[in-house]
Amino acid sequence: MTEYDRFEAFTFAGQQETARLGLDNNKLFPLALKPAEGWNPTLDESIQTIKKLSESGEIFDRLREHGGAVLIRGLPIKTPQEYSDVAHAFGFPAHEEVGRPPLRTVLAKNIKTANEGPPELPIWPHNEYGWSRINPSWLTFACLHTPESGGETPIISSLGLAAALKERAPEFVEKLLHKGVKYVYRYGLEDVKSNTGTSVLGAYGQHVKPGDDKEVVRQKIEKEVRRHSNRFEWHEDGSLSVTHIVPIIRKHEDTGLPTWFGNLTSAWGRSKYHGATEPPYRGDDDSYHPPPEYGDGTPIEKEYLDLALSLAESLQVLVKWQLGDIVLIDNYAVMHSRSPWTGRRTVLAGLWDDSRKRISDYPQSENFLNSN
Structure with missing residues (x-):
């Protein structure tokens, strides 16, 4: 046995x-x-x-x-x-x-x-x-x-979603393969009532200590950010935007199959839910929810965003x-x-x-x- x-x-x-x-x-x-x-x-x-x-x-x-x-x-x-x-x-x-x-x-x-x-x-x-x-x-x-x-x-x-999109929208899959996806996350000074509601310090302040002055705090935060992105911007209100450009159609080594690995569907669903599909992308929860873009900064067609989300939900x-x-x-x-x-x-x-x-x-x- x-x-x-x-x-x-x-x-x-x-x-x-x-x-x-x-x-x-x-x-x-x-x-x-x-x-x-x-x-x-x-x-x-x-x-x-x-x-x-x-x-x-x-x-x-x-x-x-x-x-x-x-x-x-x-x-x-x-x-x-x-x-x-x-x-x-x-x-x-x-x-x-x-x-x-x-x-x-x-x-x-x-x-x-x-x-x-x-x-x-x-x-x-x-x-x-x-x-x-x-x-x-x-x-x-x-x-x-x-x-x-x-x-x-x-x-x-994710394997099923990659296969379904290749069948339904092969041109979309090709664009994603060649361009990747761009995500922008904006972190405010305070935690907010949101399912993405952490603050700048909550996201990147692990090494900040009480008594650190403003410049030291910023240096420590930026060092942490650079572990996974060199694209970030501080805003006048003290919030921080971090940009990530990453692949989403990838190879799953254990099976050898294409896989969908990313947050495009969640980002789009969140943008729609909070009424943040247009600039400045600030939703009814006071958080920023910019929709994902292609990696070159061009907009992803809304019909493709809707298709990916609907297919994902049909597979759940x-x-x-x-x-x-x-x-x-x-x-x-x-x-x-x-x-x-x-x-x-x-x-x-x-x-x-x-x-x-x-x-x-x-x-x-x-x-x-x-x-x-």
Whole structure:
């Protein structure tokens, strides 16, 4: 009996066939596992089983076959520390965030609130830090409190979206390959009520100390910004704009397939929701939400922005949380978003790196990458 046999697969509404997503098999996305009948694991048994499955590579083989995500249900995870212990069993090194749009609070080792934006605000499909040159390879989420209603975490195949766009709008895919995408994030002096509501200091002030004068503060912030972008601008009101030009159609090394890796759909969804699709792009929440552009600064056609968002939403699978659920996501193969909710909802996140290079770029992207 292998460690994998201690779990059994189950199905839930909305799972999708991987053949539809461009994979060369016909399994269900995501993989869903629960303890096999007769096994009621303790926390330590859960940790040791996941650790053995990870060290053998078996869980990652299964995850890849199923499109890049696995939901494990039925483990006795009730606290941030217990979630941290289980998540570390996958064996990943922790990811260091550079430039942090959402508000997060650390609750245990390498475990944070997923996003502290208001519950009535949705979050649209995105890859974590898909707008940056520095991004995590893997994500984990766990549920410690289920809401009264809503609050699902939709997950979306980036592989499926890349395939669908190539079929529906091949000219758009070619433009993206050759130009990349330009994102602009503007950070104010104060945190605001928004799902991108961190401030200048919240995003880049990790090394600022009490007593630092204004010039020292600015130097420390700029040093942190330059870790992933040399394009930034200070404004008269003290806010800071940081520009990122990055590829979005990339090669997923584990499958060899094209993948959509970015935040174009979330940025566009947010711009539309907040009424910020036209200059100066300041929305009804008092935050800036400029829509993404091509990497050369030309506007992305709105019909393409709408198509990418609608296709992403058509591919989503809703994870309806139960207490103790943990989800492992390949950030380079799967996007995620968030549905509004009522009541108390606690879903915590972990961001993780990998020693392997798991994503690369196509030759068509070399020109704009070399110029940036």
